[in-house]
Amino acid sequence: MTIGGIRRGDTARAVGTAMALVVTAAALASCAGGADTPARQRVGDTHQAARPVPGTADADPPTDPRPKENAKADPSISRHSEDGGKSVNLTLDDGPDAVWTPRFLDLLKKHNAKAVFCVLGPAAKANPELLGRIVDAGHRLCNHSVHHDTGMDKKPVDYQTQEILDAKNMIDQASGGRRIWYYRAPGGAFTPESRQVAADNGMRPLGWNVDPSDYQRPGVDAIVTRVQQQLAKGPTVLMHDGGGNREQSFQALEKLLAWFDEQGYRYSFPQS
Template structure:
């Protein structure tokens, strides 16, 4: 899993040792077993007292990289929304091809567009906590800051959804820390990485996005797209081609698991 850098479309490598977990899909054994950043503040968010590292319960913090649809399963994940222009178009495509996806929403966007969060849930998709403000440098910040970003977003998403809890936590740009993974997991949110980064946020063209999926699908089942953080017409066009192509190749659509 490559890492998003400062939210402007450049990537660096995740340092696996710092995370204490392998974030890249390693060969066929994992596969078969197996942004522009959204800014914004968090008006109305309630500050939370961060639990100390010692207070966090021991939980499974390995990053989800398999699919519950089995060896030929893929996980569609959609980041940074919801967005009033692009999220409805993505939802329409997913409905058209009978695909369920995981939406990694930010607290700021969820608070701004609660009806869209409810639409995501009503359509049978899952929610993922993508922090309040999508700070791709949060792994360099204090535990108190990480806690506020994650837990305030969790509360904002639950409120926006009408009581549905996010099942996953995806660090902005892959900026996981041991603390953030433990904290999220202690709240029932599985740390969620990705195997195929479509780089759609760079707007390379629909052809390039589709080619990336076709070329890198052997890396593992979790595909990363975006429905916010910028103009996403290329993502919509690419999904219109990728979803039926995956079905034609015999893949099924599922949700991330260990």
């Protein structure tokens, strides 16, 4: 039988075919990830997950604030304070000494004071444990040469270079490679060449503003008075924890630390 020129059987077969196509399309959509999620959104989600997350290995590494090995320093002589204002920079020369340096360290700790220890290469080699104590307490190391030759500025540049670098090697070995912030020439016997050698090896040349000549043992009160009077020149104080009997230097520093505290001084470091 025909209806409108089309057989009834043909019509049934056409309807059945159309319904099968609809079912197949729905099944394919379901396999693709869920008919309720548009394909464009799924692709976008995948791309978003691939972006690097801050703090992961894909992000830029943080800048290391520590100085790199053998980073060059300023070759000019440092005398000013890092903090500025009413501050004092304590520096102690000619150690470390097995008798006196531990006493100075205990005294500084009592007053929460910091200092720069200008150490001789052989003394550092003989007392490696004291270098560890110095650094672990928050103090800084300074290269003070090998032989403490106060006339080294009159010697050849090769000699000056060897004094600086041999001492550096001794201090490096004794301290386990802890940073040496400064180089102080014995007696201030700097030359442009020695300052550059130190700076090229990461050590800022270190001077002073205040010198009470405590190594001459002029008496405790004389040392204290000289420091107080000379502070108007600048903040960096030169004293000694090694090189002989330092009882006067120790007692003078004990009085000075109490006075610094009373006067409101801050303990700082020389500019590096």
